[in-house]
Amino acid sequence: MSNQRDREKRREERIAAENQAAGSDRRTRLLQLSAGGVFLAIIVVVVVIIVAGSGGDSGGSASNLVEKDHVEKLLKGLPQEGTTLGKKDAPVKLYEYGDLQCSACKYYSEEVLPKVIEEQVREGKASITFRNFIIIGPDSIPAGEAALAAGKQGKGWSYIETWYRNQGGENSGYVTPDFVESMAKYVGVPNVPKFMEEWESGKYKKQVERTLAQAEKFGFTGTPSFAIEGPKSNGLELLGTTEELAGPIEKAS
Numbered sequence: 330m331s332n333q334r335d336r337e338k339r340r341e342e343r344i345a346a347e348n349q350a351a352g353s354d355r356r357t358r359l360l361q362l363s364a365g366g367v368f369l370a371i372i373v374v375v376v377v378i379i380v381a382g383s384g385g386d387s388g389g390s391a392s393n394l395v396e397k398d399h400v401e402k403l404l405k406g407l408p409q410e411g412t413t414l415g416k417k418d419a420p421v422k423l424y425e426y427g428d429l430q431c432s433a434c435k436y437y438s439e440e441v442l443p444k445v446i447e448e449q450v451r452e453g454k455a456s457i458t459f460r461n462f463i464i465i466g467p468d469s470i471p472a473g474e475a476a477l478a479a480g481k482q483g484k485g486w487s488y489i490e491t492w493y494r495n496q497g498g499e500n501s502g503y504v505t506p507d508f509v510e511s512m513a514k515y516v517g518v519p520n521v522p523k524f525m526e527e528w529e530s531g532k533y534k535k536q537v538e539r540t541l542a543q544a545e546k547f548g549f550t551g552t553p554s555f556a557i558e559g560p561k562s563n564g565l566e567l568l569g570t571t572e573e574l575a576g577p578i579e580k581a582s
Contacts, residue, residue: 389497391511415456421559426462429472460540468504
């Protein structure tokens with residue numbers, strides 16, 4: 330127990346230092362939108378509230394993880410490399426910029442993306458790559474790092490999808506070493522001690538920051554936001570926050 334407490338204390342100290350260095354909360358900055366953007370954001374929030382309800386309040390428990398079988402069935406037979414799901418040579422590349430704390434991302438994970446995964450990804454038409462766009466708050470950083478550490482061992486999407494189905498309340502403090510480690514064991518990360526060592530070391534912090542910077546450069550204002558690239562697209566095309574993904578994939582093919 331002492332080792333676990335020491336580990337949690339070190340992790341909390343590192344996260345606090347990182348957040349202090351980061352300055353003011355990015356979420357506030359990202360909410361400075363145009364009137365049209367605000368209207369869209371309101372629609373997304375309303376949809377999430379109606380569909381997701383208070384699901385996040387009942388999650389975040391390291392001792393009560395759920396839906397592993399559902400996720401395994403959804404992803405069965407699909408290649409996972411890093412945080413990319415699908416074949417390397419899939420002609421269309423879909424990029425999701427998300428935050429593992431985001432309730433809208435949870436909604437997309439459960440209600441929108443399964444159809445894309447079951448059809449376009451499974452048929453080899455497209456791959457999906459998850460990229461961290463951390464806008465919710467302090468817990469978003471270690472959550473995003475955990476996804477990358479799991480991806481290093483071929484369990485990136487298993488970890489991400491299962492995380493959303495066990496998501497706790499935003500910035501409620503549930504992203505602890507115990508929760509992160511329990512998740513790794515639950516989804517079957519092959520070498521959990523190595524996973525924890527890399528996660529705690531801050532090895533993936535720069536990668537999280539890099540994809541955050543990409544999303545900001547693209548002008549994305551909320552999560553999840555999407556970009557797409559394919560043989561018939563005009564380079565990398567920005568889709569933003571949209572539930573219509575199948576059409577753009579077919580158009581880009």
